[in-house]
Amino acid sequence: MSAxxxxxxxxxxxxxxxxxxxxxLWLTVKGSxxxxxxxxxxxxxxxxxxxxxxxxxxxxxxxxxLLISYAVGNLGISFLGSCWLIFAVSYMERELSKPLVIGTxxxxxxxxxxxxxxxxxGLYYSEFSMDGVVHGPVFYIMQVYTYLVMFIxxxxxxxxxxxxxxxxxxxxVLLTLGTAVPLIINLLTLADVITFDFALxxxxxxxSGIMVLLATYRYGFLNVNEVAFEDAFNSIEEGVIVFNRxxxxxxxxxxxxxxxxxxxxxxxxxxxxxxxxxxxxxxAENFDYAxxxxxxxxxxxxxxxxxxxxxxxxxHIVIVSDISRYYQLIEKTEELALARQxxxxxxxxxxxxxxxxxxxxxxxxIISSLAKLSQSRIANIRSCAETEELLExxxxxxxxxxxxxxxxxxxxxxxxxxxxMSTVTAAVRTVANAVRDINVQVCVQGTEDxxxxxxxxxxxxxxxxxxxxxxxYSGADRIDVIIKFLGTSIELYVFDNGRGCAEINAxxxxxxxxxxxxxxxxxxxxxxxxxxxxxxxxKIPVPKG
Numbered sequence: 452m453s454a455x456x457x458x459x460x461x462x463x464x465x466x467x468x469x470x471x472x473x474x475x476l477w478l479t480v481k482g483s484x485x486x487x488x489x490x491x492x493x494x495x496x497x498x499x500x501x502x503x504x505x506x507x508x509x510x511x512x513x514x515x516x517l518l519i520s521y522a523v524g525n526l527g528i529s530f531l532g533s534c535w536l537i538f539a540v541s542y543m544e545r546e547l548s549k550p551l552v553i554g555t556x557x558x559x560x561x562x563x564x565x566x567x568x569x570x571x572x573g574l575y576y577s578e579f580s581m582d583g584v585v586h587g588p589v590f591y592i593m594q595v596y597t598y599l600v601m602f603i604x605x606x607x608x609x610x611x612x613x614x615x616x617x618x619x620x621x622x623x624v625l626l627t628l629g630t631a632v633p634l635i636i637n638l639l640t641l642a643d644v645i646t647f648d649f650a651l652x653x654x655x656x657x658x659s660g661i662m663v664l665l666a667t668y669r670y671g672f673l674n675v676n677e678v679a680f681e682d683a684f685n686s687i688e689e690g691v692i693v694f695n696r697x698x699x700x701x702x703x704x705x706x707x708x709x710x711x712x713x714x715x716x717x718x719x720x721x722x723x724x725x726x727x728x729x730x731x732x733x734x735a736e737n738f739d740y741a742x743x744x745x746x747x748x749x750x751x752x753x754x755x756x757x758x759x760x761x762x763x764x765x766x767h768i769v770i771v772s773d774i775s776r777y778y779q780l781i782e783k784t785e786e787l788a789l790a791r792q793x794x795x796x797x798x799x800x801x802x803x804x805x806x807x808x809x810x811x812x813x814x815x816x817i818i819s820s821l822a823k824l825s826q827s828r829i830a831n832i833r834s835c836a837e838t839e840e841l842l843e844x845x846x847x848x849x850x851x852x853x854x855x856x857x858x859x860x861x862x863x864x865x866x867x868x869x870x871x872m873s874t875v876t877a878a879v880r881t882v883a884n885a886v887r888d889i890n891v892q893v894c895v896q897g898t899e900d901x902x903x904x905x906x907x908x909x910x911x912x913x914x915x916x917x918x919x920x921x922x923x924y925s926g927a928d929r930i931d932v933i934i935k936f937l938g939t940s941i942e943l944y945v946f947d948n949g950r951g952c953a954e955i956n957a958x959x960x961x962x963x964x965x966x967x968x969x970x971x972x973x974x975x976x977x978x979x980x981x982x983x984x985x986x987x988x989x990k991i992p993v994p995k996g
Contacts, residue, residue, distance in 0.1 A: 461509060468502045471495055486541040493534035500527030514581055518570070521584075525566035525575075532597035533559040535630070539604030543611050555600070562593045605630060690771035694719045696764065707771050710750060719767055726752060748775045875903050875941065878911035879934060882918055889922060889947075890929045897936030906971055906991050910943060913964040913975070917945045917987050920960060925949025925985055940973075943989040951979045964989070 475495045479488075504524025511517040533555035540547060566589070569575040578585035605627055690707025694700055698719035708714070713722065719736070727734040729743035741752045751774040757766040876899055883891040914932070921927050927949030935942040955977050957965070964987075968975040973991035 461506070464502055464506050464509075468499065468506070471499045471502060475499065486547060487538060490534050490538035490541055494531060494538060497527035497531035497534060500524060501531075511581075514579075517581060518579070521576075521579075522567045526563055528597070529563040529566065529593060530556075530559045532600040535604045536600040539607040543607050558596065562589065562596075565589050566593075601630060688773065692722070692769040692771070694722075694767040694769070696766065698767075701766075707769075710748075710771050710773065711745065722769070742774070748773055749778055750774065873904070873907070874899055875907050875910050875934060875936075878907050879914055879932060879943075882911065882915045883930075883932065886918060886922065886930070889927055891918070891932065892930070893932045893934070895934045895936075897938070899936050902993050903936060903941055905994065906941060909967050909971060909991070910941075910989070913967060913989060914943065914945065916960045916964055921947040921949060921985065925951070927984060938993070940990060940992045942991075943987075945987040946984060948984045951981055951983045951985055953979075953981050955979055 475492055479492065501524050504520050504522075504527070507520035507523060508517060511520050536555055537547065537552060540551065565572075566575040569579065569587075573579075574587045574589045576584045576590070577587040609627065688706065690710045691702065691704040692700060692707050692713075693702035700715050700717060703713070703715055711722075711725070713725070717725075723734050723736055723738075726741055726743050729745050730741055732741075734741050737756075738754050740754070743750050743752060751772045753770045753772075755768040755770070756764050757768060759765050876893075876895055880893055883893050918930065921930055925947050927947035929948050931944075931946045933942075933944040935944075955961070957977075961977060965975045968989055968991060971991050972994075973989065975990075976988045978986045978988075
């Protein structure tokens with residue numbers, strides 16, 4: 452080394468020593484107390500030893516002093532790769548395995564002891580003197596190991612920063628540059644691509660120290676508070692987005708990114724437009740709260756403005772919460788309220804039905820019994836005009852009582868439950884079962900499906916009117932009912948074996964049947980005759996679709 456360059460090299464090495472010491476001090480103060488910080492400080496300390504050894508080499512005046520200087524540098528070089536690998540694994544937030552730690556540190560220790568004991572075997576330096584050194588096989592083994600673990604560590608750091616800590620990409624770039632540049636310079640020096648009279652690699656640690664300081668200052672590298680801040684917001688259910696005063700994202704939690712499918716490039720104005728699009732409503736930039744629906748989920752979005760001491764807005768904070776479950780709870784609450792209301796209504800209907808049954812039903816039953824008893828007594832009296840008239844009145848009374856009783860039973864069924872109104876067949880059988888004094892037989896032909904549900908109420912009301920008329924006026928003891936489900940239409944036939952009539956007078960009940968049926972596009976026909984009973988035919992077409 453020429454005497455002219457010696458002061459320059461010394462100053463450059465001192466500058467490197469200063470920057471590395473500053474980086475170590477900064478990391479020690481700002482970093483968390485854990486494997487990540489300790490292992491990275493170990494890397495920086497290895498660089499520090501390498502720089503110190505170069506200063507000692509410059510000042511060495513004997514071969515012994517030179518050997519000690521190289522030993523100090525080899526201590527740092529031997530452990531640099533191992534410390535970096537341990538740091539990278541810890542930085543990935545994976546548990547350090549004992550075999551990895553013990554294996555790497557043991558290998559580095561063996562390399563160091565081999566270098567320190569080189570005069571005994573000459574495997575690390577095949578030639579060693581004040582004029583220079585020639586490297587041996589162990590040195591190159593150490594170089595291969597160091598480069599291998601350094602590049603593996605760089606890959607792990609990039610994987611962590613890009614796949615897990617997206618916001619730390621700048622940090623990954625700075626760390627990679629600070630580590631890779633000295634390695635590349637060292638590799639080019641060993642390959643004689645770069646030839647100097649002094650070691651350039653330790654001087655390049657000035658660059659490494661600056662990169663570490665920038666990563667720590669700009670991105671909070673190994674800052675326990677910032678790491679805790681990020682981990683805390685990434686662990687909560689709410690998404691957090693922070694915009695700076697220029698409307699650019701300065702922080703985006705993984706939850707918010709997943710919820711709204713946005714990236715770090717989204718600005719505040721674009722987010723407002725996106726929220727307006729999702730909610731279907733115009734959202735102002737100074738909004739306090741908005742709701743938006745995306746992928747079947749409903750999100751509540753709150754906006755807060757942060758002001759400095761002068762009252763100037765310096766940041767926007769947006770909190771995104773998934774409120775889908777609250778709407779589900781509201782819906783369930785409404786369903787429970789409706790069910791409770793329906794239960795109360797059903798209980799009231801049953802109470803009214805029971806009162807009607809106990810009062811009016813009992814009254815009609817007594818009236819019917821008394822009318823029958825009156826008929827029996829009058830029949831035993833010698834015939835005369837008055838007894839014939841009384842007998843006619845008694846018959847009408849008994850007929851009206853039976854018809855009214857049937858009508859009440861049907862009405863009670865209406866009050867108690869409406870499940871029988873789900874099908875035509877169930878509605879007809881409900882009316883048939885309400886009749887006590889006449890045998891009613893129901894025959895069903897064909898298969899009923901949902902396509903016939905449109906006329907359940909019509910068939911029920913019409914059939915009830917026909918049965919009531921038969922009970923009141925026909926004197927029949929049997930009613931036959933046929934229901935035909937024909938696919939394109941439904942037909943209802945009702946026959947009784949009563950006395951019949953020569954002429955059918957379409958009173959309000961029969962007219963109601965005709966009007967209801969024609970409203971559905973169907974027809975209702977009634978036939979009767981003296982002594983042949985009464986027949987009703989109702990035909991209703993089934994609408995297509």
